[in-house]
Amino acid sequence: MVHHCCNKQKVKRGLWSPEEDEKLIRYITTHGHASWSSVPKLAGLQRCGKSCRLRWINYLRPDLKRGSFTPQEERIIIDVHRILGNRWAQIAKHLPGRTDNEVKNFWNSCIKKKLIAQGLDPNTHNLLANPIYSINGSSNYGKSSCKLSCCIYDEQPTFSSTVISVVGNDDSYPVDMKPPSLITSLPAASSVAVPAPPDDGYYSQSCSTLLHEGISTIPTCKFEDQKRDIVQTIREQNPHASKESPTRSSWESLLIPFSSTHPSYHQPGLGRSDCTWEWDGIEPRENKAVVLHRKQQAVANPPEQRVCEVEIEKRKDYYFSGAQDTEMEASFESYCNFEFDTLVPYGI
DNA sequence: AACAGACACAACCGCATTGCA
DNA sequence: TTGCAATGCGGTTGTGTCTGT
Numbered sequence: 001m002v003h004h005c006c007n008k009q010k011v012k013r014g015l016w017s018p019e020e021d022e023k024l025i026r027y028i029t030t031h032g033h034a035s036w037s038s039v040p041k042l043a044g045l046q047r048c049g050k051s052c053r054l055r056w057i058n059y060l061r062p063d064l065k066r067g068s069f070t071p072q073e074e075r076i077i078i079d080v081h082r083i084l085g086n087r088w089a090q091i092a093k094h095l096p097g098r099t100d101n102e103v104k105n106f107w108n109s110c111i112k113k114k115l116i117a118q119g120l121d122p123n124t125h126n127l128l129a130n131p132i133y134s135i136n137g138s139s140n141y142g143k144s145s146c147k148l149s150c151c152i153y154d155e156q157p158t159f160s161s162t163v164i165s166v167v168g169n170d171d172s173y174p175v176d177m178k179p180p181s182l183i184t185s186l187p188a189a190s191s192v193a194v195p196a197p198p199d200d201g202y203y204s205q206s207c208s209t210l211l212h213e214g215i216s217t218i219p220t221c222k223f224e225d226q227k228r229d230i231v232q233t234i235r236e237q238n239p240h241a242s243k244e245s246p247t248r249s250s251w252e253s254l255l256i257p258f259s260s261t262h263p264s265y266h267q268p269g270l271g272r273s274d275c276t277w278e279w280d281g282i283e284p285r286e287n288k289a290v291v292l293h294r295k296q297q298a299v300a301n302p303p304e305q306r307v308c309e310v311e312i313e314k315r316k317d318y319y320f321s322g323a324q325d326t327e328m329e330a331s332f333e334s335y336c337n338f339e340f341d342t343l344v345p346y347g348i
Numbered sequence: 349a350a351c352a353g354a355c356a357c358a359a360c361c362g363c364a365t366t367g368c369a
Numbered sequence: 370t371t372g373c374a375a376t377g378c379g380g381t382t383g384t385g386t387c388t389g390t
Binding site for chain 3: 350351353354355356357358360361362363364365366367368369
């Protein structure tokens with residue numbers, strides 16, 4: 001068999017035998033794998049180096065965790081995937097003992113179906129189906145199950161730059177597994193906003209720094225609303241775009257100025273000077289005030305009344321017209337009673 | 349018991365990236 | 370700067386097992 005990757009040598013393919021595994025383990029544990037291309041020959045295997053590497057990484061490595069994925073691991077996969085997309089290797093880095101292949105298989109065979117069954121697009125984590133799906137915050141603000149806000153969904157992913165944010169008050173949920181949070185209406189002391197951007201209204205210092213460092217995931221963006229324009233970070237829905245290292249211009253295209261005349265400006269969580277985004281890569285950062293706020297909410301709202309705040313923002317002003325509001329409210333009501341826990345995959 | 353379909357998981361393939369001469 | 374080999378990654382395919390008929 002001629003193989004494309006290893007000098008046209010004869011190589012075996014297919015499943016590995018226990019004898020082959022043993023040879024590979026013995027060689028790697030003794031000599032390491034400085035050069036995978038030389039491993040097969042030195043280990044006495046009729047395999048290509050690529051195959052040896054894969055077998056070691058995905059199956060023979062001693063630090064691999066065996067067995068089914070735990071609910072916690074599943075939670076992490078979903079949360080990280082929501083941010084990074086199909087970047088399995090990156091996702092696997094947050095699951096010690098798990099491989100990218102394993103995560104990928106688990107996603108395709110299990111999680112994907114769960115999300116679809118819950119009416120969520122596994123690629124975008126947005127709701128499937130309806131061309132316009134929305135929540136109007138002004139009429140729902142104050143309801144125990146949905147305090148916030150303005151949620152519009154469009155089936156055209158190329159145009160629906162969105163932010164999905166969640167605030168859960170379930171303290172049984174480990175902090176490091178919590179999804180990105182939008183903290184609203186906190187006391188001023190809780191704000192951790194950085195100084196206003198020196199050169200323009202769109203960049204916080206931390207954003208610019210991370211961009212400069214080439215951070216490929218969504219950076220921490222903290223805004224101080226000294227100006228009248230409110231800035232939001234938007235994660236581009238295009239999965240291809242998400243793979244690229246962000247440039248200043250690409251991030252600029254994701255930052256949308258909010259006008260104070262915008263209907264959402266006066267709604268909680270949107271366009272508020274006391275609204276602080278916490279989106280630190282894939283692990284949301286929480287300060288003490290936030291944790292305290294969460295605990296206070298937990299007292300006010302028993303766990304079974306978990307508050308999930310979901311916000312999907314869309315830039316087309318068209319949808320913010322009064323006529324659309326009516327439609328938005330109606331469509332929200334039809335979902336409100338049951339979809340929040342599935343809209344944000346807390347309890348899968 | 350035999351078969352088909354579903355499923356999970358291992359492995360392969362092709363392309364992108366990286367490192368080096 | 371360029372070309373090449375090695376490596377890494379994600380999509381896809383192959384294969385064994387399970388389950389229902």
